[in-house]
Amino acid sequence: MKVLVTGAAGFIGYFTVKRLLGLGYEVIGIDNINDYYEPKLKWGRLWDLGIYEGSIKSNKYSNFSFFKFDLSEELAILELFKRERFDFVIHLAAQAGVRYSIESPLTYIKSNAEGFLHILEGCRHNKVGHLIYASSSSVYGKNSKIPFSVEDPVDHPVSLYAATKRANELMAHTYSHLYGVPTTGLRFFTVYGPWGRPDMAPFLFTDAIFNDRPIKVFNEGDMERDFTYVEDIVEAMVKLLDKVPAGGGSCNKPNTSTAPFRLFNIGNSAPVQLMEFIQTLESAIGKEAQKEFLPMQDGDVQRTYANVEDLYDLIKFRPKTSLKDGIEKFVSWFENHYNADAPKGE
Secondary structure, three states, rough: OOOEOOOOHHHHHHHHHHHHHHOOEEEEEOOOOOOOOOOHHHHHHHHOOOOOOOOOOOOEEEEEEEEEOOOHHHHHHHHHHHHOOOOEEEOOOOOOOOHHHHOHHHHHHHHHHHHHHHHHHHHOOOOOEEEEEEEEHHHHHOOOOOOOOOOOOOOOOOHHHHHHHHHHHHHHHHHHHHHOOOEEEEEEEEEOOOOOOOHHHHHOOOOHHHOOOOOEEHHHHHEEOOOEEEHHHHHHHHHOOOOOOOOOOOOOOOOOOOOOEEEEEEEOOEEEEHHHHHHHHHHHHHOOOOEEEOOOOOOOOOEEEEHHHHHHHHHHOOOOOOOOHHHHHHHHHHHHHHOOOOOOOO
């Protein structure tokens, strides 16, 4: 079975490719290796998969190939679909970052809306068996009902990033309805782990603590996040691959349809206070953080909390990695693979 993974050099994409290769799938990865954060980290992930700059075939996995191009390149995308005839597509490529979407809104439309349209067109014209795509917990925006459920309305996003992710869900439903493309959207909740993004709190805080810089604690520390370890996220995606939506549901709920369309939350379903998260990080590093308490940032939300019961009902899977274990794995990676020269705590 052949799988396309977009965003293959990204954080979740790297772990997804690695898991699929271990299961024996033939995997084609694409990524534009943009400079939203340092490309050397993206190339480092690809290097670990046996792809070196300028190469297409992996030197480590015979069942992995990689192509560097952008989702906005419509002809390249459609030609890839036509040539490779994918059984499944896992679409993880997107312009990430809530705060950056306030600074550079057009980037998000080009990548997250236009780019996703090209993926949908590729699936439509080449009879892809199942499209799984990344949405985000950010679509819940100003919702105050806790925990967040995929049956809740999501009409009040507080960032353009969130709005583009909600738009992706609506676009997917349109293609499921009009053309029968089976689509499953996954609302990720604060994914963390080794090889994680440098713009996210685990990386930012760890780097600052090691190098004696203060960490920025927004909303005076009064925040909660449903931290979810990356390999748990990937395991759920793999289990969903052959769970192809058949339609026949109700259009009275946002997460189901008469069309072959579904939405799920993927989260740990155990939100953690920001100060508890910082304490866990301090313990793993062996060093106390200097803290700079700041007000809430534009586009941010106070808490996230995933209701995942419908996902469990389908695949009988719950995340297994505790925050303590996940943070220890991240800190170990940071010391040994990313910042080996960082000063060690006492």
